[in-house]
Amino acid sequence: xxxxxxxxxxxxxxxxxxxxxxxxxxxxxxxxxxxxxxxxxxxxxxxxxxxxxxxxxxxxxxxxxxxxxxxxxxxxxxxxxxxxxxxxxxxxxxxxxxxxxxxxxxxxxxxxxxxxxxxxxxxxxx
Amino acid sequence: xxxxxxxxxxxxxxxxxxxxxxxxxxxxxxxxxxxxxxxxxxxxxxxxxxxxxxxxxxxxxxxxxxxxxxxxxxxxxxxxxxxxxxxxxxxxxxxxxxxxxxxxxxxxxxxxxxxxxxxxxxxxxxxxxxxxxxxxxxxxxxxxxxxxxxxxxxxxxxxxxxxxxxxxxxxxxxxxxxxxxxxxxxxxxxxxxxxxxxxxxxxxxxxxxxxxxxxxxxxxxxxxxxxxxxxxxxxxxxxxxxxxxxxxxxxxxxxxxxxxxxxxxxxxxxxxxxxxxxxxxxxxxxxxxxxxxxxxxxxxxxxxxxxxxxxxxxxxxxxxxxxxxxxxxxxxxxxxxxxxxxxxxxxxxxxxxxxxxxxxxxxxxxxxxxxxxxxxxxxxxxxxxxxxxxxxxxxxxxxxxxxxxxxxxxxxxxxxxxxxxxxxxxxxxxxx
Numbered sequence: 343x344x345x346x347x348x349x350x351x352x353x354x355x356x357x358x359x360x361x362x363x364x365x366x367x368x369x370x371x372x373x374x375x376x377x378x379x380x381x382x383x384x385x386x387x388x389x390x391x392x393x394x395x396x397x398x399x400x401x402x403x404x405x406x407x408x409x410x411x412x413x414x415x416x417x418x419x420x421x422x423x424x425x426x427x428x429x430x431x432x433x434x435x436x437x438x439x440x441x442x443x444x445x446x447x448x449x450x451x452x453x454x455x456x457x458x459x460x461x462x463x464x465x466x467x468x
Numbered sequence: 469x470x471x472x473x474x475x476x477x478x479x480x481x482x483x484x485x486x487x488x489x490x491x492x493x494x495x496x497x498x499x500x501x502x503x504x505x506x507x508x509x510x511x512x513x514x515x516x517x518x519x520x521x522x523x524x525x526x527x528x529x530x531x532x533x534x535x536x537x538x539x540x541x542x543x544x545x546x547x548x549x550x551x552x553x554x555x556x557x558x559x560x561x562x563x564x565x566x567x568x569x570x571x572x573x574x575x576x577x578x579x580x581x582x583x584x585x586x587x588x589x590x591x592x593x594x595x596x597x598x599x600x601x602x603x604x605x606x607x608x609x610x611x612x613x614x615x616x617x618x619x620x621x622x623x624x625x626x627x628x629x630x631x632x633x634x635x636x637x638x639x640x641x642x643x644x645x646x647x648x649x650x651x652x653x654x655x656x657x658x659x660x661x662x663x664x665x666x667x668x669x670x671x672x673x674x675x676x677x678x679x680x681x682x683x684x685x686x687x688x689x690x691x692x693x694x695x696x697x698x699x700x701x702x703x704x705x706x707x708x709x710x711x712x713x714x715x716x717x718x719x720x721x722x723x724x725x726x727x728x729x730x731x732x733x734x735x736x737x738x739x740x741x742x743x744x745x746x747x748x749x750x751x752x753x754x755x756x757x758x759x760x761x762x763x764x765x766x767x768x769x770x771x772x773x774x775x776x777x778x779x780x781x782x783x784x785x786x787x788x789x790x791x792x793x794x795x796x797x798x799x800x801x802x803x804x805x806x807x808x809x810x811x812x813x814x815x816x817x818x819x820x821x822x823x824x825x826x827x828x829x830x831x832x833x834x835x836x837x838x839x840x841x842x843x844x845x846x847x848x849x850x851x852x853x854x855x856x857x858x859x860x861x862x863x864x865x866x867x868x869x870x871x872x873x874x875x876x877x878x879x880x881x882x883x884x885x886x887x888x889x890x891x892x893x894x895x896x897x898x899x900x
Contacts, residue, residue: 343646345646427646428646428648429646429647429648430596430598430645430646430647430648431647431648431652431656433646434598450645452644452645452646454644
C-alpha cells in the first residue's frame, strides 16, 4: 500500500543556527537513504514555511485566493514522504523513524486510488 | 445426533452453540475474503440455516466445522450475486477469492491450528492501536464475541445507530488504512498483547463496575470478556499476563452475587455475605495466579489478581492479610505507578499499620491535587478520620466525597456515614 507521511511541527519564528540545521538535514538524509535502499521511497519533499502559503478555493466559478495556510494551527505541515509499505504497521514504523516525529507529529494517510471510469485508462497501469 | 428437541429450547441451544462457535467461522472467512461485512453476513446466513435445520435434524457432530462450511457456501452465493451486478470489474480477483473459499473445505475441519491462527489474527486486528478505544471494544464484541449490534448498544447505553456507525467506521479504517490481519511479529507482540488485554479488561469492567443499565446484559458482557480471555489463553498458552487477567476477572466475578443487594444497591467488600461467593471461580482464579507467577515474569494483571485472591481467601474481613496486600500494592506501584494505586496502597497500609500511617500517605496524595475530583480519595480519607475520631474533618471529607458521587448506592452509603460522624461530633464535649 501507499501512504503519505505528513510531517507536522512548530514553525520556528527565526532561522535555526546553521549547525543545528545541518544536523537535521543529515538525519533526514539518512532516513531518505534508508527508504530508497528498501525501495519504499516514492516521493518526499520539505515545504517552505506557511508564511509563503496561498490557499485557493473556487466559489461560484470564481477562483478565490487567500494568503496563508488553510487552517491556522500551532503545528504546520512542514514536509512529507510518500512511501510504499506492506501495511499500516510498517507505515507506523517508518513514521516513527522520521526526525520530525520527535519534535512534532506525523500523520499517516493511506493513498486513495482514484477509480477511473472504464475506457479511460487515466493511469499508466491501464 | 441428538434427534428432534422442543423448539424453544432448541432455539436457545442453537443460540448458545452458535455464539461459542461462530468466532472461528468469522475469523476464517475474514482471512480469505479480507472483508468483515461479507464474512459477518455469510455467518449470519449460516445462523439462520442452523435455526432451520438443527432443531429438526439434530446438532451436527462438529458445530464449528458445520458453521464454517455453511458460511463459506453462503459467501460464495453472495459473491456470485454481487458479480452479476458488476460483471466486468475485478473478475480475476473474485475468482481467486472464490477458489480460496473452496479451499477452506479442503482444510481438515479439525485443523485446530489453522482456526486458532485465524482467530488470533482477528483479535490483534480488532484491538489494533490505530483504532479508537471504543471502536476496538465494539469490534471485538461484535466480531469475536458474536454479540449483536443491539446487544452491544444496550450494554453501553448507546443509541443503536451510534454503535452501528462506530462499527462501520472501524471496519472502513481497517480496510482503507491497511491495518494488518496477522499476529504481530515478536518485536511488537508484547506491546500489542497488552493492548488486547486492555480491551478485554475494559469489557469486563464495563459489565462489572457499573451498576446502572440492564443487569442481564452487563452479566453477559463480563461473561464474554472471560470467555474471550480464555480464548486468547488457549491461542497464546502460558503468557503470564493473560493468565493473570483471566484470574483477576474470575476472582472479581466470584463476588458478583454478593456485591449487589436485593434493591440493586452496591454492597461493600466488608459487608458482603461471603458464603455467596463462588468457590469454584475462586479456586480456578487462585490456581491461575499461581501458575502465572511460576512463569517468573510478573506484571500488573498478575499482581492485581494476587491481591484479589488474598481478599477472596479471607473467611471474614478481619482475616484479610493486609500486610501482604500492602506489599503487593508496592510491587504494583513499581510496575505501573499511578495516583490510584498510591491511594489503594495507603488504604492497605492503614489496615496493616493503623489509620494514622495510612492517613499521612493519603494527605500526601491529597496535597498533590492529582485526585482532587476522585470521590474515593475523599471517602477513604473520611473513613480514616472517622476511625481516628477526628469527627469535624471526617464530616468535611464525607461532604466532599458526596459532592463528587453520582452513583445512588454509593451516595446512600456516604450519607449514612456522614450522619454517623455528625452525630458523634455533636455528642462530643466541646473544648472550653
